[in-house]
Amino acid sequence: MWRIRSGGYTAFCNMDRFIFHVDANSAFLSWSAAYRVHVLGEKIDLRDLPSIVGGDQEKRHGIVLAKSVPAKKYGIQTGEAVLTARQKCPELVIVPPDYGLYVNASRAFMEILRKYSDNVIQYSIDEAWAVFDGYENIYGKGREVELALKIKKEIYKELGFTVNIGISNNFLLSKMAGDLSKPDKVHTLFPEEIEKKMWPLPVSDLFFVGRATTKKLLNLGIKTIGELAHADEEMIRAHLKTMGTVVQNYARGGDLEPYMYTHVANKGYGNSMTAPQDVTTYEYADHLLLSLCETVGVRLRTDDVKISVVSVHITTYEFQYFNKQTQLLSPTDVTEEIHHAACKVFRLLWDGKTPIRQIGVHTSKVQTDVGRQYNLFDLDKYDRLSVLNRTIDDIRGRFGEESVFRASFLGSNVEHMSGGLDKERRSGVTVGIDVEKEKVRAM
Numbered sequence: 001m002w003r004i005r006s007g008g009y010t011a012f013c014n015m016d017r018f019i020f021h022v023d024a025n026s027a028f029l030s031w032s033a034a035y036r037v038h039v040l041g042e043k044i045d046l047r048d049l050p051s052i053v054g055g056d057q058e059k060r061h062g063i064v065l066a067k068s069v070p071a072k073k074y075g076i077q078t079g080e081a082v083l084t085a086r087q088k089c090p091e092l093v094i095v096p097p098d099y100g101l102y103v104n105a106s107r108a109f110m111e112i113l114r115k116y117s118d119n120v121i122q123y124s125i126d127e128a129w130a131v132f133d134g135y136e137n138i139y140g141k142g143r144e145v146e147l148a149l150k151i152k153k154e155i156y157k158e159l160g161f162t163v164n165i166g167i168s169n170n171f172l173l174s175k176m177a178g179d180l181s182k183p184d185k186v187h188t189l190f191p192e193e194i195e196k197k198m199w200p201l202p203v204s205d206l207f208f209v210g211r212a213t214t215k216k217l218l219n220l221g222i223k224t225i226g227e228l229a230h231a232d233e234e235m236i237r238a239h240l241k242t243m244g245t246v247v248q249n250y251a252r253g254g255d256l257e258p259y260m261y262t263h264v265a266n267k268g269y270g271n272s273m274t275a276p277q278d279v280t281t282y283e284y285a286d287h288l289l290l291s292l293c294e295t296v297g298v299r300l301r302t303d304d305v306k307i308s309v310v311s312v313h314i315t316t317y318e319f320q321y322f323n324k325q326t327q328l329l330s331p332t333d334v335t336e337e338i339h340h341a342a343c344k345v346f347r348l349l350w351d352g353k354t355p356i357r358q359i360g361v362h363t364s365k366v367q368t369d370v371g372r373q374y375n376l377f378d379l380d381k382y383d384r385l386s387v388l389n390r391t392i393d394d395i396r397g398r399f400g401e402e403s404v405f406r407a408s409f410l411g412s413n414v415e416h417m418s419g420g421l422d423k424e425r426r427s428g429v430t431v432g433i434d435v436e437k438e439k440v441r442a443m
Contacts, residue, residue: 018144020130021166021174022113022151025183027126028053028066031105032095034160050074051093054082065097069183105159112155116147127178129171148186170255173198175207194253199226207256209247216240225251269299269307272360276413278317279356282347287408289342291418292361294406297335298417300363301393306331307363310341312349315358324349331367334385338363 024030032053033046050071052064062082074089086092106125113120119131130151132144148165155163166178167188176198177189189197204214206225216239222228228236229251236244250256271292279285289312300307311325326345332338342361350356395404405416 016134017169018132019168019171019174020117020132020144020148020151021171021178022128022130022155023164023166023178024109024126025162025164026066026068027105027161028097028102029068029095030066030161031102032098033068034105035098035101038160046093046095049093050076050089050091051095052076052082052085053097054085054094055097105161108159109155112151112158116151129174145186145188152184152186170253172207172250172256173253175256176205179205191253195226198253199224199229199251201225203228203251206247206250208250213240213243213247268309268362268364268366269296269303269305270311270360270362271295271418272313272358273418274358275356279314279359282350282352285346285350285356285359286339286343287412287414288359288418289346289361290339290406290408291414291416292359293335293339293342295417296361296363297333297338297389298393298396300333301390305366305368306333307338308332308365308367309363310338310345311362311364312342312345313360313362314346314349314356317355317357320354322349325362325364327365331365332382333389334382335389336385337382 026047029046029051033051036042037045047068048070049068050073051068052071053066054064055062064076064078064080064082064085067076067078067085071085071089071092074085074092076085076088076092082094086094102125109126110120110122110128113128113130117130117132119133120128121131122128144167148167152163152165155161162184164178164182164184165186166174166176166180167186168174168177168190173189173191173194177187180187180189180197201224203209203217203222203225204211206228209217217223217228220231220235220239222231228248231248233245233248236248238244240247273288273292275284275288279288308328308331309325310328311323313321313323315321324345326341328337328341338361346359392404401417409416
């Protein structure tokens with residue numbers, strides 16, 4: 001372990017270790033484009049056109065999920081409405097998402113990384129860290145960029161898409177390095193390079209600094225990462241609490257490592273959805289929450305885990321975001337208990353007036369091999385519901401999701417299991433998985 005001083009601050013790094021952050025460029029669009037060219041034989045590559053992967057506008061899921069470089073030149077942004085993107089570029093090519101393909105493209109992507117490192121930490125469907133301990137003993141001194149270029153080239157040759165690779169001695173700096181400029185690049189960001197490469201960047205570019213934190217920092221007159229690194233610690237802590245200490249440490253080159261090796265144990269299960277129509281009543285919100293909790297419950301029982309914290313988040317029609325959570329008396333995987341908690345939280349969260357466009361449920365404090373702490377109010381209710389839930393899971397697994405559903409969803413405009421991967425997408429991921437794997441191999 002070495003201490004590297006940069007601008008008066010010390011970053012702790014293991015100099016016998018290199019960490020690559022590998023991120024697929026515009027993943028969904030790249031994966032769709034590669035499949036269309038290399039498997040379907042299309043002559044025109046989506047990546048060469050103003051194009052996007054976009055959701056279903058008729059179901060109000062019409063947002064830009066991924067965009068091409070030519071589309072970016074029109075000012076099109078990921079997350080904006082497809083209708084707005086089309087107004088910016090009338091010739092815009094819009095393709096629907098193919099989640100079965102994406103899942104398997106991601107798996108093939110990770111398989112290549114694992115050829116080079118036995119410690120690959122996947123952060124999302126399209127990015128991961130590859131850790132190389134004792135690097136110089138294996139690959140030789142000063143050859144980290146050469147290795148990154150080799151990995152990048154192999155991914156393109158085998159799978160047909162490009163990646164960015166950031167190189168450093170810790171997780172945070174490798175992540176920041178990979179984001180310096182895109183696409184198809186390799187960058188380094190070692191502690192001695194922080195002052196030149198990272199500190200001039202806008203504070204909003206720092207990992208873990210979202211819109212709310214950015215706004216608070218700008219109100220304090222802090223515009224760049226370097227200004228945050230040099231800011232008075234007590235002042236930052238007074239305005240941003242614990243979050244302020246965390247992001248200031250990141251601004252000085254501190255590592256994510258404590259988080260990286262605990263995130264699996266602390267993972268949560270959640271889903272969200274854009275409502276088919278604006279939510280204006282508690283009854284309709286309860287109905288949407290039930291649909292989301294149904295899907296979350298299935299995932300918990302499939303993984304044989306239980307949760308003890310339930311949170312709800314909402315986005316209003318004016319795109320204001322709010323969230324709140326509650327602690328349960330005992331860990332659970334029962335859909336009805338999760339839904340009951342979510343409804344209680346929602347009533348504390350919503351003012352009952354402002355229309356809601358998006359709603360989500362998230363669960364955390366995940367535990368395995370935990371017993372039930374019974375109380376006078378549930379008696380044998382939990383046991384009966386637990387058996388019922390698992391029986392229904394089994395029936396759906398054998399005969400399909402539509403074989404059993406709650407009567408309250410009859411004639412409803414809400415799917416009985418919503419959020420995450422919807423019915424068509426889930427079918428592509430499970431039933432079509434072997435077919436999609438062969439598609440990716442041909443890319």
